[in-house]
Amino acid sequence: MADPILTLSGVKTNIAQYHILQGVDLDVPRGQVTMLLGRNGVGKTTTLRSVIGLWRAHEGTILFDGEDITRRPTPAIARMGIGFVPEDMGIFSDLTVEENMTLAAVSGPVDSARLDWLFSVFPPLKTFWKGYAGTLSGGQKQMLCIARAMIEERKLYLIDEPTKGLAPAIISTMARALRELKAQGASILLVEQNFAVARALGDGAAVMDDGRIIWAGAMRELATDKDLQERLMGLSLEAS
Numbered sequence: 137m138a139d140p141i142l143t144l145s146g147v148k149t150n151i152a153q154y155h156i157l158q159g160v161d162l163d164v165p166r167g168q169v170t171m172l173l174g175r176n177g178v179g180k181t182t183t184l185r186s187v188i189g190l191w192r193a194h195e196g197t198i199l200f201d202g203e204d205i206t207r208r209p210t211p212a213i214a215r216m217g218i219g220f221v222p223e224d225m226g227i228f229s230d231l232t233v234e235e236n237m238t239l240a241a242v243s244g245p246v247d248s249a250r251l252d253w254l255f256s257v258f259p260p261l262k263t264f265w266k267g268y269a270g271t272l273s274g275g276q277k278q279m280l281c282i283a284r285a286m287i288e289e290r291k292l293y294l295i296d297e298p299t300k301g302l303a304p305a306i307i308s309t310m311a312r313a314l315r316e317l318k319a320q321g322a323s324i325l326l327v328e329q330n331f332a333v334a335r336a337l338g339d340g341a342a343v344m345d346d347g348r349i350i351w352a353g354a355m356r357e358l359a360t361d362k363d364l365q366e367r368l369m370g371l372s373l374e375a376s
């Protein structure tokens with residue numbers, strides 16, 4: 137692949153005594169949306185957390201934009217241009233939406249043009265700007281979580297199950313936001329269980345099983361091949 141933005145080679149990550157990642161090889165192309173798929177518990181979240189340094193890979197290498205980030209501390213990795221949206225959202229309930237967003241802008245004051253763009257994609261953030269994040273609905277909290285990662289331009293976004301438990305209208309809002317992010321030139325690695333969303337947004341897909349990538353290719357190839365889906369994930373994604 138020509139010059140991927142992120143490359144994992146033979147990444148092994150242990151959590152306590154468990155060998156969770158058992159040699160992950162993955163290329164994330166520049167300017168594309170790559171879907172990380174697979175059954176529950178196969179290591180998708182652990183892969184994202186290993187990239188950003190919240191778990192430490194004990195073997196293998198992780199290259200971001202040509203630089204080895206395998207042993208760098210998380211803040212240094214983030215500063216190089218990686219935004220991370222964790223599955224548990226990680227917002228501050230006791231702070232306002234404004235305070236949550238301001239804290240997320242680590243390199244200086246919030247850029248007003250970027251904020252206007254985020255308000256246009258996530259209108260409730262403008263409506264509840266002075267409200268406490270803890271009082272937002274589940275969907276609004278997820279918008280805030282993603283908007284925090286987007287408040288500054290990043291080269292790569294790692295996003296863990298952004299549509300989990302959300303209503304269809306909010307899923308559409310999320311999808312639009314991610315499309316706009318990609319249109320701005322960002323690369324995205326997205327864990328997504330909702331295959332309709334994965335198919336609509338993904339350029340490429342990588343499927344994990346048991347701590348390894350067992351298939352990688354074009355999303356359209358996976359989306360049109362039910363046998364492949366069943367073989368890779370043991371179920372028809374069309375049905376999910």
Ligand SMILES: Nc1ncnc2c1ncn2[C@@H]1O[C@H](COP(=O)(O)OP(=O)(O)OP(=O)(O)O)[C@@H](O)[C@H]1O
Binds near residue numbers: 151175180
């Ligand atoms: N803090 C932890 N302590 C012990 N085991 C953990 C911990 N976090 C994750 N694991 C285990 O690591 C394995 C991979 O988990 P991970 O969250 O990466 O999977 P996943 O593919 O993202 O699954 P899901 O779709 O359910 O989030 C699972 O067996 C899980 O139980």
